[in-house]
Amino acid sequence: xxxxxxxxxxxxxxxxxxxxxxxxxxxxxxxxxxxxxxxxxxxxxxxxxxxxxxxxxxxxxxxxxxxxxxxxxxxxxxxxxxxxxxxxxxx
Numbered sequence: 001x002x003x004x005x006x007x008x009x010x011x012x013x014x015x016x017x018x019x020x021x022x023x024x025x026x027x028x029x030x031x032x033x034x035x036x037x038x039x040x041x042x043x044x045x046x047x048x049x050x051x052x053x054x055x056x057x058x059x060x061x062x063x064x065x066x067x068x069x070x071x072x073x074x075x076x077x078x079x080x081x082x083x084x085x086x087x088x089x090x091x
Contacts, residue, residue, distance in 0.1 A: 017043045017069045021059045024050055032064040032076050039083050 018041050022029035036044055049055035049063060059065050066074040066083075074086045 017045065019067045020044065020046045021049050021055060021065045021067065022046060022063050024048060026063060028076055029064040032066070032078070035078065035080060035083060036066070039080055039087075041083070041087070 018036075020029070020032060020036065022032070033046070047055070049059050062075055064076045066078070066086075072086075072089070074083070078086070
């Protein structure tokens with residue numbers, strides 16, 4: 001079994017939860033999912049805001065929006081480089 005700072009950092013990074021807030025039939029959301037898949041974002045969940053009044057009020061026309069477990073948000077558009085820079089704040 002591996003141990004040490006590098007393993008701990010990797011474990012902490014994997015344990016992070018990311019949520020992509022999106023809509024049904026959203027081309028931009030599909031593009032965001034593609035970027036996230038290419039980046040192999042760990043712990044990714046997807047939440048559709050269409051039938052939730054509170055989420056609709058918060059994210060409405062902003063979707064897709066990526067959120068982390070610390071409450072930080074990354075609005076679309078983002079590419080792999082922007083995503084990487086944003087995620088580097090988690091390490």
